[in-house]
Amino acid sequence: MESTMKEFNPQDSAVEALGALAHDTRLSVFRMLVKAGPDGLIAGAIAQAANVPPSTMSHHLGILERAGLVESERESRLIHYRADYEGMRRLLAFLMEDCCQGVPEMCADLFGELDCKA
Amino acid sequence: MESTMKEFNPQDSAVEALGALAHDTRLSVFRMLVKAGPDGLIAGAIAQAANVPPSTMSHHLGILERAGLVESERESRLIHYRADYEGMRRLLAFLMEDCCQGVPEMCADLFGELDCKA
DNA sequence: TCTACATTTCGAGAAGTATAGAATCATATA
DNA sequence: TATATGATTCTATACTTCTCGAAATGTAGA
Incomplete structure (x- = not known):
């Protein structure tokens, strides 16, 4: 069961995604x-x-993509980047699942100020 | 209006909190x-x-506290740390507010799997 | 195939973060 | 006041990440 492959456990994925956004x-x-x-x-x-050189931005986009937060698609010479909503959902779900363990009350107001709640 | 004081703009606070959790x-x-x-x-x-030396943990707790994610309170010789729910709420609100701008649909399923939604 | 253009990969120095032992600080008790 | 204990701060070293110019890659059109 050894492998050099990247692991997929939720904690490591969350650390990577948080680091990408940080x-x-x-x-x-x-x-x-x-x-x-x-x-x-x-x-x-x-x-x-973002007022950043292309090579620097490419590096940052790579980090976001590897973290599962954005996706890219080539269209002829251009490369489109878009948000990976599913990756965002996974990260938020991990943080929230966590935030509710043992203390459901704290989540009562957590979504109150959001427009997209429903 | 110059100051050496730490700024309170939401983006910087979010970067700091995300970095603390990363x-x-x-x-x-x-x-x-x-x-x-x-x-x-x-x-x-x-x-x-966490199986980490006290000095190392103190360093990490300081980072979490400065990021507004935990609070501490001394009780005689002991120092109690607890989660700062308000700080967590602010971070999530920032990320979510963001996630809904222009694309409300993407949030439809975002809370589906959470028990504490209501 | 040659040229142009969008983007990525490489490479190296600068900047920032992690770790943990030793020293220090704070509190309690004898 | 002396001692013990819980925790933090200091300090130095190791490690990681950031930045961006130069070189390489991929794609399209003349």
């Missing part, structure tokens, strides 16, 4: 992509919007 | 404290449970 540029990019919706944005436009 | 030991400790409820746990017990 960076000013990457958090901004992620939010940008979430706002952009299913069509996403092309790599160059993202780099330009 | 570490195996710290994420475990945070979950442990959430499970432990309002009484929290004593610093020494946390270090022991």
Whole structure:
């Protein structure tokens, strides 16, 4: 059962996703992509919007992608990046599942201020 | 309006909180404290449970506290740490507020698997 | 095939984070 | 006041991540 393959346990995945978001540029990019919706944005436009050189942005996008928070798709010469909603859902579910263990009361107000609750 | 004081803008706070949680030991400790409820746990017990030297754990607890994710209170010689539910709420609200901008549909299933939704 | 263009990968120095032993601080009790 | 104990701060070293120019890769059109 040995393997050099990346593990998929929820804790490690959560640490990786949290680490990917724990960076000013990457958090901004992620939010940008979430706002952009299913069509996403092309790599160059993202780099330009964030005012960061393409090679630096490519590095950050790779980190977000490996963490399961964004997806990419090539369309001829352009590469579209979009938010990976399922990855986001997994991360939030992990944090929330956690937050409710033993103390359900604390979640009472947790979603109160959100518009998209329903 | 210059100041050496730490800023309070939501993005920086979110990056700091995400960074605090983006570490195996710290994420475990945070979950442990959430499970432990309002009484929290004593610093020494946390270090022991995580199998980490006291000085190392003190460092990690300081990071979590500065990020607004845990609170501490001294009771004679012991220091109790407990989860800061409000800080957790702020972080989740920031991430979710974000996740719904422009794409409310994506949030439809986001809370489906959680017991504490209501 | 040659050129242009979008993007990624490589490489190396700078910056930041992790770890844990030793020293220090705070509190309690004899 | 002296001693013990729980916890933090200091300090130094190891490790990881960040940044971005240069080089390489992939794609399209002349």
